[in-house]
Ligand SMILES: O=C(O)CCC(=O)C1=CC=C[C@@H](O)[C@@H]1C(=O)O
């Protein structure tokens with residue numbers, strides 16, 4: 001298999017409502033879509049999940065464009081490869097920039113599956129024909145606003161609620177949610193808003209039977225998380241701190257967490273995501289698939305990886321309509337009673353809607 005042409009598109013899409021976390025709030029989503037063609041004319045798609053501001057991690061869609069244009073596309077274009085696993089080896093001279101790497105690696109995986117006439121899920125080794133999904137709810141203006149959203153998403157069938165927390169919007173809010181919804185599967189994501197000195201405060205969360213607390217401490221930490229996990233009953237889940245299988249190994253050896261959130265972009269692509277999945281599975285560490293407010297293309301990749309056996313916990317891959325008036329794929333990703341059914345078409349299984357893509361495209365460039 002050989003890529004003969006790659007097109008980058010810079011898209012700008014407005015979400016239905018702002019999404020607020022401990023690090024900031026945003027409503028306009030700017031990102032890169034990557035379309036790749038192989039020597040047989042098969043087309044594969046990838047999405048960069050980097051935001052427009054480096055607040056989740058150090059990457060942005062502009063740094064991704066630079067990496068793709070100046071290093072990653074030239075490293076791959078017209079190179080003969082047998083399997084997508086070889087892509088990371090071709091990129092090994094370039095440090096980090098995982099979201100940029102994942103953008104093009106995802107398109108290669110899509111083509112790899114299409115060449116064999118199988119789904120991306122099957123190409124990855126996934127056997128499940130449906131996946132369980134939860135939903136992530138940003139910080140709201142009032143607790144009542146939050147309650148109404150939970151009410152709505154519970155009635156739509158989502159299998160677990162994730163609530164964003166930060167100092168001043170944490171223990172009291174979770175207490176009220178638990179009083180109103182004593183039995184829902186519930187978790188909290190802090191996006192690194194706390195320090196180890198907050199340990200006594202965080203331990204108060206132990207009384208609410210949370211499935212986990214996600215990334216409470218610094219975004220690059222695994223040492224303090226291990227200290228926290230030793231003192232907290234609630235399982236710690238790592239998101240921002242995990243960029244690779246090596247990070248996973250070290251975090252698990254230290255006891256920094258009991259659960260891993262796998263985001264394909266954050267770990268540099270599907271090959272590394274699968275390795276982390278397999279490593280965790282051998283050690284009985286459950287994983288789930290995190291979200292980055294993706295358009296349909298990124299969403300489709302998330303759906304595919306979530307079919308692997310150790311994605312035991314519901315992920316953040318909500319339906320397209322959660323964020324978008326109109327998504328850029330057909331059919332859109334739909335959630336039925338908390339499940340997404342895996343599409344049967346080869347590759348990512350959803351068709352890019354070129355009209356809609358065009359409508360949101362700000363800039364486009366082709367490489368061959
Ligand atoms: O619905 C989604 O795509 C998940 C949204 C979500 O929780 C997150 C998106 C982007 C950055 C973070 O705030 C975050 C997360 O940390 O998991």
Ligand SMILES: [Mg+2]
Nearest residue numbers: 189214215239
């Ligand atoms: Mg998170």
